[in-house]
Amino acid sequence: MRAALNLALLPLRIAPWAIVAIVILIGLGGVLSTLGAHPAPWIALVFAAVGLWFLWMLAGAALKGIARKETLLLPDFPRALAQAGTAWALLFWLAPCLIVAARFGLRPAWMALGGGAVGAAWAVLSTSGSRSGLWVWVLIVGARFVPPSLWLALEPALTSAWLPLTGLLLAALLLRLTGQRLFPAGDPPLPESPLAAPDPMRRGGGSGAPSAPRSRLVRRLYDWSGAGAGTRLKRMAARYHAAPSAARERTLLRALLLPAEQPRGWLVRWLLFGTFVTIYALALGHGAQLGMVAGYATFFAMTGLNTVGAGMPRLQPSLVELYFTLAPQTRADFKSSLVDSFLGVLPGAILSAFVYTTLAALLIDRTQWLQVLTTTAILAPPLALGTLALYLNLPGNVILRTVVTIITVFGQMGAYWTGYALLTRFGPLWGGAPTLVLTWGFAIGAWTAARRHWIDGPLSFDPPRAKAGA
Amino acid sequence: MDTPHEAAPAATWDAACAAAVSVRGLRKGFDGRAVLQDLDWVVPEGRVIGLLGRNGAGKTTLLRCLLGLSPIDAGSIEMLGEPMDEPRGQRLHRIGYVPQSFDLFPWMRIDAFLDFPAAFYRRWDVALVERLLGTWQLDRSRKIAALSQGQRQMLAIVRALAPDPDLLVLDEPVASLDPIARRDFLVTLLPLVRRPGKTVIFSTHITTDLERVDADIALLRGGRIVLTRALAEISARFRRAVLTRAQGFVLVPPLAGAWGARIEEAKAIYVIDESDAAQRAALDQLAAREQATVELAPLDLEDLFVELA
Numbered sequence: 001m002r003a004a005l006n007l008a009l010l011p012l013r014i015a016p017w018a019i020v021a022i023v024i025l026i027g028l029g030g031v032l033s034t035l036g037a038h039p040a041p042w043i044a045l046v047f048a049a050v051g052l053w054f055l056w057m058l059a060g061a062a063l064k065g066i067a068r069k070e071t072l073l074l075p076d077f078p079r080a081l082a083q084a085g086t087a088w089a090l091l092f093w094l095a096p097c098l099i100v101a102a103r104f105g106l107r108p109a110w111m112a113l114g115g116g117a118v119g120a121a122w123a124v125l126s127t128s129g130s131r132s133g134l135w136v137w138v139l140i141v142g143a144r145f146v147p148p149s150l151w152l153a154l155e156p157a158l159t160s161a162w163l164p165l166t167g168l169l170l171a172a173l174l175l176r177l178t179g180q181r182l183f184p185a186g187d188p189p190l191p192e193s194p195l196a197a198p199d200p201m202r203r204g205g206g207s208g209a210p211s212a213p214r215s216r217l218v219r220r221l222y223d224w225s226g227a228g229a230g231t232r233l234k235r236m237a238a239r240y241h242a243a244p245s246a247a248r249e250r251t252l253l254r255a256l257l258l259p260a261e262q263p264r265g266w267l268v269r270w271l272l273f274g275t276f277v278t279i280y281a282l283a284l285g286h287g288a289q290l291g292m293v294a295g296y297a298t299f300f301a302m303t304g305l306n307t308v309g310a311g312m313p314r315l316q317p318s319l320v321e322l323y324f325t326l327a328p329q330t331r332a333d334f335k336s337s338l339v340d341s342f343l344g345v346l347p348g349a350i351l352s353a354f355v356y357t358t359l360a361a362l363l364i365d366r367t368q369w370l371q372v373l374t375t376t377a378i379l380a381p382p383l384a385l386g387t388l389a390l391y392l393n394l395p396g397n398v399i400l401r402t403v404v405t406i407i408t409v410f411g412q413m414g415a416y417w418t419g420y421a422l423l424t425r426f427g428p429l430w431g432g433a434p435t436l437v438l439t440w441g442f443a444i445g446a447w448t449a450a451r452r453h454w455i456d457g458p459l460s461f462d463p464p465r466a467k468a469g470a
Numbered sequence: 471m472d473t474p475h476e477a478a479p480a481a482t483w484d485a486a487c488a489a490a491v492s493v494r495g496l497r498k499g500f501d502g503r504a505v506l507q508d509l510d511w512v513v514p515e516g517r518v519i520g521l522l523g524r525n526g527a528g529k530t531t532l533l534r535c536l537l538g539l540s541p542i543d544a545g546s547i548e549m550l551g552e553p554m555d556e557p558r559g560q561r562l563h564r565i566g567y568v569p570q571s572f573d574l575f576p577w578m579r580i581d582a583f584l585d586f587p588a589a590f591y592r593r594w595d596v597a598l599v600e601r602l603l604g605t606w607q608l609d610r611s612r613k614i615a616a617l618s619q620g621q622r623q624m625l626a627i628v629r630a631l632a633p634d635p636d637l638l639v640l641d642e643p644v645a646s647l648d649p650i651a652r653r654d655f656l657v658t659l660l661p662l663v664r665r666p667g668k669t670v671i672f673s674t675h676i677t678t679d680l681e682r683v684d685a686d687i688a689l690l691r692g693g694r695i696v697l698t699r700a701l702a703e704i705s706a707r708f709r710r711a712v713l714t715r716a717q718g719f720v721l722v723p724p725l726a727g728a729w730g731a732r733i734e735e736a737k738a739i740y741v742i743d744e745s746d747a748a749q750r751a752a753l754d755q756l757a758a759r760e761q762a763t764v765e766l767a768p769l770d771l772e773d774l775f776v777e778l779a
């Protein structure tokens with residue numbers, strides 16, 4: 001029983017701040033629903049549903065933290081997990097449904113039972129390393145293409161009293177998928193470089209390392225890219241050995257640390273991210289604001305830059321080998337070599353920005369492609385450098401890190417959107433020149449400061465300390 | 471019971487010999503817990519040193535501090551004649567290092583992992599690399615993450631030996647190797663270390679390996695190097711002294727100068743330096759006082775480690 005209690009309380013322990021935020025959110029919904037001349041209880045219902053959704057996501061994150069094969073060897077672990085799951089279901093699924101039944105009646109409660117089960121199961125699945133969250137886009141895009149006649153045919157099913165039962169069955173399926181995702185059969189996948197650029201086909205595993213893709217086609221693409229990286233490293237090593245120089249050392253170091261930053265790696269990334277940019281652009285359709293869509297496409301292009309800050313702690317043990325091989329004069333020289341090698345991620349990010357924004361322009365408004373291309377040419381290089389600078393010294397605290405990441409992502413997209421608007425309104429000269437000066441000014445200043453701070457920081461060769469629930 | 475080595479300064483080898491490693495007053499702690507305390511140590515050039523100590527004694531910490539991989543709290547370290555405050559360029563290429571757990575570049579394939587350092591080193595023994603990869607059946611196309619712990623250790627050894635280093639620092643290099651690979655490794659190591667000017671610091675728990683390579687011994691205990699002796703000297707000097715009497719011993723009577731003391735099966739057991747006349751005399755006096763008989767037995771390295779560590 002104690003093991004079950006520990007498991008049930010685990011989500012609260014790993015992120016107490018999140019629990020407080022969720023309680024505040026649900027409380028806020030309760031307060032808002034009572035305000036005004038006409039109280040609106042549905043507001044409380046919506047806030048509670050969102051709060052419970054986050055709570056179940058937290059449960060998924062906690063499960064992911066303990067999802068090791070060794071965990072299954074713990075005595076009675078499956079039973080303890082089932083007991084903890086039952087306690088959670090009673091408190092955060094059945095009890096809210098009973099409240100709905102008491103306040104709104106039996107039919108809404110029955111709908112809440114089915115919808116709540118799907119929501120909770122989906123929340124757990126989406127935090128277990130699955131890309132299921134992207135299904136939302138597939139549903140949105142799919143819904144746009146459903147003919148009205150089909151909607152009419154579907155209407156009885158959508159309003160049927162049996163619909164929640166389908167929800168319960170779907171929830172059972174999602175929970176089964178979660179179990180397979182958390183405790184997969186077979187050997188764990190081989191790791192990739194901590195600094196390898198991410199892509200939409202894989203997410204962080206329990207150790208924070210990117211997990212291997214499941215699709216055979218995607219795996220083949222990665223193998224093809226990996227073979228390209230290996231060949232490039234060999235070529236660069238031979239070149240450096242034949243005639244050593246600082247520039248060749250930098251190139252060789254980049255080939256080692258950033259294996260995905262080579263033509264094959266870029267092509268694979270463009271293919272995979274391009275699919276998602278296409279889905280996003282199609283979802284929004286021709287009426288969408290192109291600047292906003294291209295800004296979002298730029299965000300896709302810059303995601304790889306985050307890996308430099310986030311992947312560095314996992315690279316630390318491997319730095320021992322680099323330390324002996326590079327044989328620097330001073331530690332500061334060593335850190336300078338490393339930090340300058342990170343600039344190798346910029347060409348890929350800038351080229352990706354061109355590819356994705358052009359793709360977005362062609363799908364949304366073909367007449368504006370040149371405008372978009374000009375905006376990207378002006379903004380992508382400084383945005384990439386500025387983003388790299390902001391990600392370089394990501395704080396260790398998870399909340400601060402999330403805040404920095406969110407600010408950086410919205411800053412990127414906002415900067416692109418603003419730049420596009422300025423160029424459209426004032427033209428390439430009067431709109432582009434100030435944008436160019438401002439963004440490059442920020443990027444160079446941010447990079448110089450971040451580089452200095454990184455070099456002055458302590459040099460560690462130890463692996464990052466494991467965190468519970470991480 | 472106090473033992474003389476805790477108070478006495480660490481013994482050193484021939485002072486005329488140049489030092490490959492020289493440590494003075496080294497202090498290192500983690501989270502307020504002292505691991506190394508005012509540690510002094512001199513390793514002469516051209517020797518094989520077996521660094522012994524119990525689990526958690528600080529062997530890995532000491533080796534990482536020597537190499538500049540872990541910042542020190544106080545003291546000074548010299549490696550190959552230069553202070554280890556900074557890496558100082560090519561000096562690092564004269565050092566080979568096999569870490570305790572090899573988790574370097576797990577995403578890389580063996581050939582790429584070896585191609586990278588080979589490009590930087592002036593000396594890189596391709597023939598040795600090929601021979602060891604072949605002997606240990608390490609497939610060049612395999613990813614490091616796919617290797618067993620023992621195979622990774624083999625790869626680390628190949629990498630460390632390839633540049634023909636002047637100073638080889640091995641942190642439990644054979645812990646995961648099977649007996650055949652371990653023997654292969656020692657066979658490979660011996661000719662390397664017998665050449666003039668080559669120094670090896672070899673941290674291990676497998677004392678028979680140290681005997682096989684005829685290593686000198688440095689014992690780390692309580693954050694200090696408490697014993698530094700040549701293996702032959704240890705064999706010649708240290709003895710286990712067993713005191714026996716009819717009524718047996720419940721408590722171990724103190725013996726001034728003893729290196730270790732304990733009770734086993736109602737017998738008082740000491741480790742003494744037989745060549746130390748004062749210690750020998752004190753033992754005889756103790757035996758007479760306690761009306762006990764003395765029996766002296768030779769100690770092999772493992773016995774000595776068990777008694778002293």
